[in-house]
Amino acid sequence: MQIITISKENLTQEHICCAIASNKSIMVSTKKAWMEARLDDGLIFKKGDVRGKCFIEYIPAEKAWAPISAEGYMYINCLWVSGQFKGHGNANLLLDECISDSKAKGKKGLVILSSNKNxxxxxxxxxxxxxxxxxxxxxxxxxxxxxxxxxxxxKNAAKPRFMPQVKSQQTSEYDKGVTIYYTHQCPFTSKYVPLIEIVANEMNIPFRTILIESAEQAQSSPTPFTTYSLFNDGKFITHEILSEPKFLKIMAALGYNR
Known part of the structure; x- marks a missing residue:
């Protein structure tokens, strides 16, 4: 597999993997606009020369859209290999590309958001x-x-860390109802956030969305996963980008009913 690096010159024609749709799709257009604006910040998007989910996206940690402190590191936004491209060493290939590039740029290492389970x-x-x-x-x-x-x-080198405000996954105690923090780093938010807002309004749920529009705003956010995080009454509920049925199920569990 050949690796393609996205640039301002080829961004328009290249398929960006996670949203299989035309450039006219709101998902593709918002994602590509977000990427284009970040390229000057050092964003790197490398993908296989295939039409599918096989890519890695990373950026200098100082410009990361995440509430972290990791000076001198490279932050991986997303490493995604799925479907027919899994099991062929492509994740290793993409990560190795990132490592080589980051070392060449004099970075201390890589940082990525994960969890204590899959x-x-x-x-x-x-x-x-x-x-x-x-x-x-x-x-x-x-x-x-x-x-x-x-x-x-x-052995005494400072480790990367989360900003203090994300430790509890709690916003202000005065935040009532449902709040979604999100960015256009993931193409799916541009499709599903508006759909969820329609459902919430139909159910008369107190609801607001906060679109994060800068690295500075992201770094001061109350959640590590700025791409999409849903809170209810100031308490973190989920980071999954919800479809309408999943949203309704969660709302029912929280006591909101149609």
């Missing part, structure tokens, strides 16, 4: 441990910040 939308902890990633920090209820230092000789 969870949707987060990096597979078993794969990361196999690749020698170490636990840097944790945040409730299951988030783990994993890192791969390139130089392991300094």
């Amino acid at each position: 969870t949707a939308f987060l990096a597979d902890p078993k794969f990361l441990k196999h690749k020698k990633f170490l636990l840097a920090d944790e945040a409730e209820p299951f988030f783990q910040l994993m890192y791969l230092p390139f130089d392991t000789s300094d």
Whole structure:
């Protein structure tokens, strides 16, 4: 498999893997617009020369859309290999590309968001441990910040860490109803957040969305997973990008009924 690196020159024509749709799709257009704006911040998107989910996206941690402190590291937004492309060493290939590129740029290592179990939308902890990633920090209820230092000789080197505000996964006690924090880093949010808002309004659920529009805003957010996090009455509920049926199921469990 050949690896393609996305640039401003080829962004328009290249398929971006996670949203199989035309450039006219809202999912594709918002994702590509988000990517184009981040390229000047050092965003790298590498993909297999295939039409499917086989890619890695990363950015200097100082510009990461995540509430972390990891000076000198590269933050991996997403490493996704699925379907027919799994089981052929493609995840290793993409990660090795990221490692080589990050070392060439003088980075201290890699950082990625995972969990204490295999969870949707987060990096597979078993794969990361196999690749020698170490636990840097944790945040409730299951988030783990994993890192791969390139130089392991300094045992006293500061580890990457979460910002303090994400430790409890709790926003203000005065936040009532459902709040979704999200970005356009994932193409699926542009489709599903508006659909969920329609359902919430039909059910008369107190509801608001907070679109994170800058790295600074993301770094001060109350959740490690700024791509999509749903809170109810200020308490974290889920980071899964919900379809309408899943949203209704969660709302019913929280006591909201049609």
